[in-house]
Amino acid sequence: MRDLIRRLTWLDVVLLAVVAAAVAWVGLRIQGTLNYEWRWEIIPNYLLRFDEQNGRWVANLLLQGLVTTVRIALYASVLALALGVMIGIGRTVKNLTVRMLARTYVELLRNIPPVVVIFIFFFFLSEQLIVAFNIEGWARGIAQGDSAGAWTFLFGDMRLFPSMISGVVVLALFESAFVGEIVRAGIESVGRGQREAAGSLGLSRVDELRFVVLPQATRRVLPPLANQFISLVKDSSIISLISVQELTYKTVELVSSTRAIFEAWITTALLYFVLCFCLSLLFRRLERQGRTEMRA
Amino acid sequence: MAGRRPIIEIRNVDKYFGEFQALNDVSLTIHAGERVVICGPSGSGKSTLLRCINRLEEPSAGRLTVDGIELTGAKDTLRRVRTEVGMVFQQFNLFPHLTVLENLTLGPMRVRRISRSEATERARKYLDRVHIPEQAEKYPSELSGGQQQRVAIARSLCMEPRIMLFDEPTSALDPEMINEVLDVMVELAGSGMTMVCVTHEMGFARKVADTMVFMDEGEIVESSPPDAFFSRPSSKRCRQFLDRILEH
Numbered sequence: 001m002r003d004l005i006r007r008l009t010w011l012d013v014v015l016l017a018v019v020a021a022a023v024a025w026v027g028l029r030i031q032g033t034l035n036y037e038w039r040w041e042i043i044p045n046y047l048l049r050f051d052e053q054n055g056r057w058v059a060n061l062l063l064q065g066l067v068t069t070v071r072i073a074l075y076a077s078v079l080a081l082a083l084g085v086m087i088g089i090g091r092t093v094k095n096l097t098v099r100m101l102a103r104t105y106v107e108l109l110r111n112i113p114p115v116v117v118i119f120i121f122f123f124f125l126s127e128q129l130i131v132a133f134n135i136e137g138w139a140r141g142i143a144q145g146d147s148a149g150a151w152t153f154l155f156g157d158m159r160l161f162p163s164m165i166s167g168v169v170v171l172a173l174f175e176s177a178f179v180g181e182i183v184r185a186g187i188e189s190v191g192r193g194q195r196e197a198a199g200s201l202g203l204s205r206v207d208e209l210r211f212v213v214l215p216q217a218t219r220r221v222l223p224p225l226a227n228q229f230i231s232l233v234k235d236s237s238i239i240s241l242i243s244v245q246e247l248t249y250k251t252v253e254l255v256s257s258t259r260a261i262f263e264a265w266i267t268t269a270l271l272y273f274v275l276c277f278c279l280s281l282l283f284r285r286l287e288r289q290g291r292t293e294m295r296a
Numbered sequence: 297m298a299g300r301r302p303i304i305e306i307r308n309v310d311k312y313f314g315e316f317q318a319l320n321d322v323s324l325t326i327h328a329g330e331r332v333v334i335c336g337p338s339g340s341g342k343s344t345l346l347r348c349i350n351r352l353e354e355p356s357a358g359r360l361t362v363d364g365i366e367l368t369g370a371k372d373t374l375r376r377v378r379t380e381v382g383m384v385f386q387q388f389n390l391f392p393h394l395t396v397l398e399n400l401t402l403g404p405m406r407v408r409r410i411s412r413s414e415a416t417e418r419a420r421k422y423l424d425r426v427h428i429p430e431q432a433e434k435y436p437s438e439l440s441g442g443q444q445q446r447v448a449i450a451r452s453l454c455m456e457p458r459i460m461l462f463d464e465p466t467s468a469l470d471p472e473m474i475n476e477v478l479d480v481m482v483e484l485a486g487s488g489m490t491m492v493c494v495t496h497e498m499g500f501a502r503k504v505a506d507t508m509v510f511m512d513e514g515e516i517v518e519s520s521p522p523d524a525f526f527s528r529p530s531s532k533r534c535r536q537f538l539d540r541i542l543e544h
């Protein structure tokens with residue numbers, strides 16, 4: 001901290017002063033025109049609430065939403081990764097049909113706004129599939145079964161399972177196009193010479209991919225994949241539009257019941273920020289570690 | 297080489313890249329144990345010819361037979377030929393994520409289906425042969441260029457091929473490392489291996505070549521024993537080329 005202060009130049013001081021003045025000025029203007037009564041004190045209660053009946057603390061709206069967001073992000077990213085790897089490989093194989101199919105998928109998803117994509121997936125795919133596979137009935141059965149505890153830990157309230165699954169599927173399909181592009185770039189970054197060397201040893205195409213191309217691609221692909229995962233966490237707020245009860249959805253709920261618009265949205269913004277920022281710090285650290293290990 | 301069995305037969309091969317003709321009616325017969333050195337100006341199709349022999353490139357027309365196997369588009373002949381033909385590249389093309397030993401054992405284990413211990417033993421034998429037994433556990437990036445190229449040669453030899461192709465194996469090397477690679481190649485030539493080398497190292501060519509081939513503009517212009525080739529090349533283009541590279 002001392003170091004930081006010593007390193008400040010007069011330019012930094014001026015810049016900071018200008019920013020502070022601007023913020024103060026905007027704040028004052030809003031105070032004047034905006035007739036708003038701040039009620040920050042109600043927010044903590046919507047994170048954690050004391051349950052009188054059971055006599056213990058339980059998660060309330062915002063924290064419930066956050067937990068759902070984390071769950072959905074985890075499952076969706078696993079699914080997106082699996083799909084994305086297939087699409088990425090599909091875009092680099094020799095077979096023209098496979099390549100065209102993979103390309104079409106990617107181009108469609110990249111050139112249609114996410115909200116539209118999500119509605120289309122939701123109404124045409126997940127809603128129908130959920131009915132077709134009778135996932136509702138299945139989830140209800142689980143909720144009454146013996147292992148209900150474990151399922152609830154993994155997926156939250158089982159009554160919301162169908163909605164959560166469609167959220168996961170929709171998000172994964174959407175993100176898989178981007179993962180696919182990252183994977184393709186990774187595969188293509190492995191030079192032609194590597195493939196030719198593998199080929200001239202007589203390795204089959206599958207072995208060439210498995211032992212030569214993919215291991216090298218993986219190392220190059222991890223940093224952009226980590227970024228994509230953070231994007232996925234942020235993008236997950238879109239699925240509130242299809243009534244998946246994640247953080248954004250819960251915030252809308254909170255706002256409509258308490259009218260604490262600013263407090264609620266600022267809190268939610270903070271929650272997202274902390275989550276994503278921690279992730280990016282974590283990934284950066286892992287990346288640095290990975291690099292030093294590679295050198296050793 | 298009279299009386300020996302032909303091991304590579306190239307008959308009237310053409311190769312087009314789009315409109316551009318990189319090989320023009322090339323025919324060449326190489327016998328078992330023969331050492332052929334190919335030279336010629338840049339862009340004359342030397343690499344392309346070499347790459348047709350192990351099917352890294354598909355000829356547009358003509359016939360190619362390697363070790364009795366006629367090269368068609370079929371996958372199994374392709375792999376059979378590639379296991380019998382080793383290739384050493386100008387840029388080494390070692391697998392950077394694998395150690396030297398793993399580079400050497402991958403092919404034998406996955407293609408020849410021999411056990412890890414047998415593959416390791418074989419790898420050590422060929423590392424010895426290229427004079428770097430002590431580098432087995434290192435990664436390619438930790439080696440000098442000359443050492444990397446020798447690992448690449450050993451990697452090909454581990455497949456125990458009947459034919460070795462070299463595409464300018466020393467032209468990406470610093471001058472002081474060229475000889476360590478050439479020495480290994482001379483030793484290999486002495487062991488009776490069939491070799492096809494694209495190189496401009498004329499000292500090496502004089503020492504080992506049974507046949508010199510000169511290519512220009514996709515054609516084989518001259519093909520003769522080194523004595524005749526160096527003392528009285530029959531074509532003007534070949535003479536000019538030799539004058540240019542033998543000057544220095």
Ligand SMILES: Nc1ncnc2c1ncn2[C@@H]1O[C@H](COP(=O)(O)OP(=O)(O)OP(=O)(O)O)[C@@H](O)[C@H]1O
Nearest residue numbers: 313316317318336337338339340341342343344345
């Ligand atoms: N994949 C390709 N696509 C298009 N043109 C190619 C391709 N490979 C080679 N060529 C062209 O074919 C010609 C012959 O190339 P080749 O690499 O065989 O020459 P070379 O004799 O090996 O030259 P160098 O000494 O520079 O290696 C060149 O003009 C080159 O531009």
Ligand SMILES: [Mg+2]
Nearest residue numbers: 342343344463
């Ligand atoms: Mg070349």
